[in-house]
Amino acid sequence: MSLKESIKNNPRLKKIIHWMLVPANEARPRGWVKMLVNPFLHKRGKGSAIRRRTRIDVLPFKKFVLGEHSVIEDFCTINNGVGDLIIGHHTLIGMGNTIIGPINIGNHVIFAQNIVASALNHEYRDVTKPIHEQAILTAPIVIEDECWIAANAVITAGVTIGKHSVVAAGAVVTKSIPPYSVAVGNPAKVIKQYDFEKKEWVRVGISDK
Structure with missing residues (x-):
């Protein structure tokens, strides 16, 4: 099972990862995601x-x-x-x-x-x-x-x-x-x-x- 599938199939882990990427009750990604992650993936x-x-x-x-x-x-x-x-x-x-x-x-x-x-x-x-x-x-x-x-x-x-x-x-x-x-x-x-x-x-x- 891939890392992505493991996260999707584990609700608790998925919630933690989501919180790390996006502040609660927001759609905007955290600053570190914009600067350090997105430029390499998109x-x-x-x-x-x-x-x-x-x-x-x-x-x-x-x-x-x-x-x-x-x-x-x-x-x-x-x-x-x-x-x-x-x-x-x-x-x-x-x-x-x-x-x-x-x-x-x-x-x-x-x-x-x-x-x-x-x-x-x-x-x-x-x-x-x-x-x-x-x-x-x-x-x-x-x-x-x-x-x-x-x-x-x-x-x-x-x-x-x-x-x-x-x-x-x-x-x-x-x-x-x-x-x-x-x-x-x-x-x-x-x-x-x-x-x-x-x-x-x-x-x-x-x-x-």
């Missing part, structure tokens, strides 16, 4: 940048990858506490975003401002317990290459947004979006798709009048 591509006023809540037991020439702007919160967080090459994470893994963001993606992409949910159905004492549920989010997620959008757990798609400002994405689509609204619906035969974007699901 991957940063050539030319990538994380702005100084960004909160990077990344821990060593899950992956954090930032691809080549990708940028995470100021005032973001980046969290891999419950799932891997992988960002591809030439991708921009704009100001004020909250990104909670497990999430895989592709290459040449644009996240505008104040977007929430969270693959985490809290269980709530047991009314005999406070919600914070119930299970944490996760379902991976996938943002494929060349997507543009506009300002103030929300992307919920389990969603895949297909290649070269656009999510409009303020949209709430609760279901997967096919490639080469434009989605708007709450809940988000596809209103345009690219027609490769006509070589143009065409309206779908709504009248042209």
Whole structure:
């Protein structure tokens, strides 16, 4: 049995290790983890940048990858506490975003401002317990290459947004979006798709009048 499996299978040891990595009731890792552990475990591509006023809540037991020439702007919160967080090459994470893994963001993606992409949910159905004492549920989010997620959008757990798609400002994405689509609204619906035969974007699901 590996060390990782031994820790996972021993609740008391797991609790001690977690306390060593993260202060009680917090998501932010301890300073020694940031300085002495994370730089050796997590991957940063050539030319990538994380702005100084960004909160990077990344821990060593899950992956954090930032691809080549990708940028995470100021005032973001980046969290891999419950799932891997992988960002591809030439991708921009704009100001004020909250990104909670497990999430895989592709290459040449644009996240505008104040977007929430969270693959985490809290269980709530047991009314005999406070919600914070119930299970944490996760379902991976996938943002494929060349997507543009506009300002103030929300992307919920389990969603895949297909290649070269656009999510409009303020949209709430609760279901997967096919490639080469434009989605708007709450809940988000596809209103345009690219027609490769006509070589143009065409309206779908709504009248042209």
